[in-house]
Amino acid sequence: MMLKNRLARYFVRIPTIETERLILRRILPKDCENMYDYSKREEVTRYLLWIPHESREYTRRYIDALQTQYRSGQFYDWALELKENGRMIGTCGFAAIDEKNNSAEVGYVLAPDYWGFGYAPEALREILRVGFETLGFNRIEARYMTGNEKSRRVMEKCGMKFEGIRREALYVKDSYRSIGYCSMLKDEFFSLYGRHEVKNEPKPHWYDAFVGGVNKK
Numbered sequence: 001m002m003l004k005n006r007l008a009r010y011f012v013r014i015p016t017i018e019t020e021r022l023i024l025r026r027i028l029p030k031d032c033e034n035m036y037d038y039s040k041r042e043e044v045t046r047y048l049l050w051i052p053h054e055s056r057e058y059t060r061r062y063i064d065a066l067q068t069q070y071r072s073g074q075f076y077d078w079a080l081e082l083k084e085n086g087r088m089i090g091t092c093g094f095a096a097i098d099e100k101n102n103s104a105e106v107g108y109v110l111a112p113d114y115w116g117f118g119y120a121p122e123a124l125r126e127i128l129r130v131g132f133e134t135l136g137f138n139r140i141e142a143r144y145m146t147g148n149e150k151s152r153r154v155m156e157k158c159g160m161k162f163e164g165i166r167r168e169a170l171y172v173k174d175s176y177r178s179i180g181y182c183s184m185l186k187d188e189f190f191s192l193y194g195r196h197e198v199k200n201e202p203k204p205h206w207y208d209a210f211v212g213g214v215n216k217k
């Protein structure tokens with residue numbers, strides 16, 4: 001089966017993943033208030049490509065649009081829900097997938113009240129696991145704007161290796177930004193974390209049974 005179909009099938013019903021302190025799950029309309037609460041903040045978006053959300057209504061429309069993208073298997077981010085209080089405190093997932101080269105880019109955002117507790121690395125490790133074990137990527141990269149060194153630290157805490165900086169590679173919000181790159185290769189992941197049984201494998205879609213298994217591997 002083409003990677004594209006397998007990926008879409010995985011993300012159409014993006015699985016819930018549990019870590020020690022977090023539940024990674026689909027972003028839902030009920031997350032609007034929590035997402036708006038951090039997405040409206042300049043300190044959150046300073047090193048991101050987007051500007052702060054202008055209103056709750058904007059966040060609501062954004063989450064609605066995500067539901068459509070999930071349905072077509074073309075959105076790859078999880079909500080991060082804190083087990084201890086049920087609050088949605090950010091997102092983490094794949095920002096882009098490069099099917100031709102069997103690689104992906106990861107990204108994450110957290111609400112400021114929850115910075116400094118290691119939640120981003122805790123989520124990122126599981127996303128790397130999904131990427132290498134379940135989706136079979138060969139390479140996963142992450143990039144950050146220079147100045148955002150704690151984001152680089154998150155990448156390195158997960159075992160990603162710093163590759164270098166592309167100087168003033170992006171023009172974002174009226175200025176040229178230099179972009180740092182970190183990456184991890186499949187074999188590096190397995191030698192660091194071990195190879196576990198594949199989990200979070202999506203169940204076959206009802207349509208596959210309906211068409212008599214035509215879409216099966």
Ligand SMILES: CC(C)(COP(=O)(O)OP(=O)(O)OC[C@H]1O[C@@H](n2cnc3c(N)ncnc32)[C@H](O)[C@@H]1OP(=O)(O)O)[C@@H](O)C(=O)NCCC(=O)NCCS
Pocket residue numbers: 043044045047048107108109110111114115116117118119120121143144145148149150151153154157
């Ligand atoms: C970047 C972000 C995800 C970090 O998440 P987090 O869960 O707070 O990360 P951690 O708790 O692991 O803390 C970050 C690490 O960076 C370190 N750090 C903090 N400030 C730093 C700095 N100026 N330079 C280098 N390292 C720094 C911390 O000491 C910590 O490392 P340690 O555990 O070895 O002490 C969070 O700050 C965030 O959401 N920022 C806004 C959105 C964003 O920039 N996303 C990333 C886009 S690339």
